[in-house]
Amino acid sequence: MDLLIDSFFSALLLVASLDPEIISIVAISIKVSGTSTVIASLMGIPLGFFIAFESFAGKRMVITCLNTLLALPTVVIGLFVYAFISRRGILGPLDLLYTQKAMVIGQTILILPIVATFTIAAISRIDERYRKTAITLGANRRQTAFVILREARFGIVAAVIAAFGRVIAEVGISMMLGGNARGFTRTMTTAMALEYDKGQFAPAVALGIILLGLSFTINLMFHFFQGKTRV
Numbered sequence: 001m002d003l004l005i006d007s008f009f010s011a012l013l014l015v016a017s018l019d020p021e022i023i024s025i026v027a028i029s030i031k032v033s034g035t036s037t038v039i040a041s042l043m044g045i046p047l048g049f050f051i052a053f054e055s056f057a058g059k060r061m062v063i064t065c066l067n068t069l070l071a072l073p074t075v076v077i078g079l080f081v082y083a084f085i086s087r088r089g090i091l092g093p094l095d096l097l098y099t100q101k102a103m104v105i106g107q108t109i110l111i112l113p114i115v116a117t118f119t120i121a122a123i124s125r126i127d128e129r130y131r132k133t134a135i136t137l138g139a140n141r142r143q144t145a146f147v148i149l150r151e152a153r154f155g156i157v158a159a160v161i162a163a164f165g166r167v168i169a170e171v172g173i174s175m176m177l178g179g180n181a182r183g184f185t186r187t188m189t190t191a192m193a194l195e196y197d198k199g200q201f202a203p204a205v206a207l208g209i210i211l212l213g214l215s216f217t218i219n220l221m222f223h224f225f226q227g228k229t230r231v
Helices: 002-016 020-053 059-069 074-085 100-124 128-136 141-151 153-168 172-178 188-198 201-229
Strands: none
Touching (some): 002 201, 074 100, 100 172
């Protein structure tokens, strides 16, 4: 118990003092996760919108596959990407392994189904009368799509926030593809695992406090935008 209390107060001091190494780790985490979220959003939002807005053969199967990918373990994604970017892989000559780019690739694959699935849910909740009204008023297909997108904007933002919250706390992909290199690919979760293995609990607890703070803020934003979708 004394060790836990000492570690907690030491962690608070590290956070309050803005320890450079802690700040560096947090910055790398936000940079990698933020980049992954932006890329996944640029791909997932149009994909989800197309699936929800259009009617085509196999639509239910596509949605089922996306829902299945929501439960895909990070280790599986890490192994899959590793096979492509390792020296013997197809993308081996690009020298991506153990870089932030490799982490971004893996994390993007992880959260792309989240963005697409939540976007589909947001679009599907929009009353069909919006589409019919827009068509009645003379809107073309593109204008009608814009009206639906505008009405679903809060749900789509919630999808992006949920994706970022998922990826910021991810550890498997970051460890396997990034290698946990100090000052380069070390994120909050991989640093916490390393410090725990070394028996250095104060830095691990400090990073845990920051991660919990970020997660709490993300969840507040998520519930706020979820509430907006019900208005």
